[in-house]
Amino acid sequence: MKIRSLEKTEFETIFRAFSQAFADYEMQWNKAQLLTMLKRRGFVPELSFAAFDNEEIVAFTFNGIGVFNGKPTAYDTGTGTLKDYRGRGLATEIFETSLPYLKENNIEQYLLEVLQHNPKAISVYKKLSFETTRELNYFMQKNEKIDRRLKISGYSVEQLDTLNFESVSGFWDFYPTWQNDFQAIQRASEDFIFLGVFTGTKLIGYCIFEPDSGDITQIAVEKQHRRKGIGTLLLNEAIKFNKNDSIKIMNTDTQCISITEFLKTNNIPLKGKQFEMIKQL
Known part of the structure; x- marks a missing residue:
C-alpha cells in the first residue's frame, strides 16, 4: 500500500471509498450530496491523503482548508477506513504523512470533530496531541x-x-x-x-x-x-x-x-x- 495525495484521483474513486467506509453509518450520502459537503467544507484534494491498495482507496482523510479563529486551519472533512483494513493504524499514518505538507502551506492548526461515543478515535486523537476545545450537540x-x-x-x-x-x-x-x-x-x-x-x-x-x-x-x-x-x-x-x-x-x-x-x-x-x-x- 502507498499513501499519496488525492490531487489526481477521480471523484468516482473517492465516492466509492467514502460509501464503503461509511456503509454502516446512520447518515448516507449520494454523489451530489458528497460533492456539496466537500465544497462547503473547503476540501482541497492536493492537501488530502489516502492509503491506496493498488489503485483503490482503502483509507482516507479529506482535508478542508480555511481560517478558523483567525488562524490558517486544516479541517478533517471526513476520515474513513474500509472494513477489511481497520485496526492497522492507517488513519494515524495518513494524518502523520499529511503534516509536513500542511506546514509547508502555512497551516497553523488542525481542527476536527469526533463523536463522543467513539472512545477509540478520541484516544487516538489525544495521543496525537489534540486538545478538546468544545463539546457539541446535534x-x-x-x-x-x-x-x-x-x-x-x-x-x-x-x-x-x-x-x-x-x-x-x-x-x-x-x-x-x-x-x-x-x-x-x-x-x-x-x-x-x-x-x-x-x-x-x-x-x-x-x-x-x-x-x-x-x-x-x-x-x-x-x-x-x-x-x-x-x-x-x-x-x-x-x-x-x-x-x-x-x-x-x-x-x-x-x-x-x-x-x-x-x-x-x-x-x-x-x-x-x-x-x-x-x-x-
Whole structure:
C-alpha cells in the first residue's frame, strides 16, 4: 500500500471509498450530496491523503482548508477506513504523512470533530496531541413531528438574496463550528436559503438553511426579541422549503442553553454529542 495525495484521483474513486467506509453509518450520502459537503467544507484534494491498495482507496482523510479563529486551519472533512483494513493504524499514518505538507502551506492548526461515543478515535486523537476545545450537540427530527402550532403576528418573514454577515454576528450566543460558519456558507451560497424576520424594516432574526440536506446551518434572534416565537417562525418557514424528510441542527455548543431549550420546545430532540478538538501545528 502507498499513501499519496488525492490531487489526481477521480471523484468516482473517492465516492466509492467514502460509501464503503461509511456503509454502516446512520447518515448516507449520494454523489451530489458528497460533492456539496466537500465544497462547503473547503476540501482541497492536493492537501488530502489516502492509503491506496493498488489503485483503490482503502483509507482516507479529506482535508478542508480555511481560517478558523483567525488562524490558517486544516479541517478533517471526513476520515474513513474500509472494513477489511481497520485496526492497522492507517488513519494515524495518513494524518502523520499529511503534516509536513500542511506546514509547508502555512497551516497553523488542525481542527476536527469526533463523536463522543467513539472512545477509540478520541484516544487516538489525544495521543496525537489534540486538545478538546468544545463539546457539541446535534439534533434531528422528522418534519411532521416538529411542533408548528405557534402562531404570531406583527412580524414579516422574507427570503433574502444576501445577508450582511457582520451585522448578524451580534445575535449569536456561540461561535459557529467550521461547517456552519460564514466561510463555509460562502463556498456554496447557491445551495442555501436565507430567511429574515423583520419588525418594520429592522432585521431581528435570521435562518440559513440547506434544503437538500435539511440542515439548519444558522438560526439566531436578536437578544431583546427572544421568547416571542420568532425562532419558531423561522423554523416553520424553513420547513416549507425542506426537500429532506427531516430537519437537523449540527454542532451547537453544549454551553448554549438557549438553543437547546428552543429545539426542545419545538420537539427536536438531542441525537448525540461531539467533541471539537484542535492540534497546533
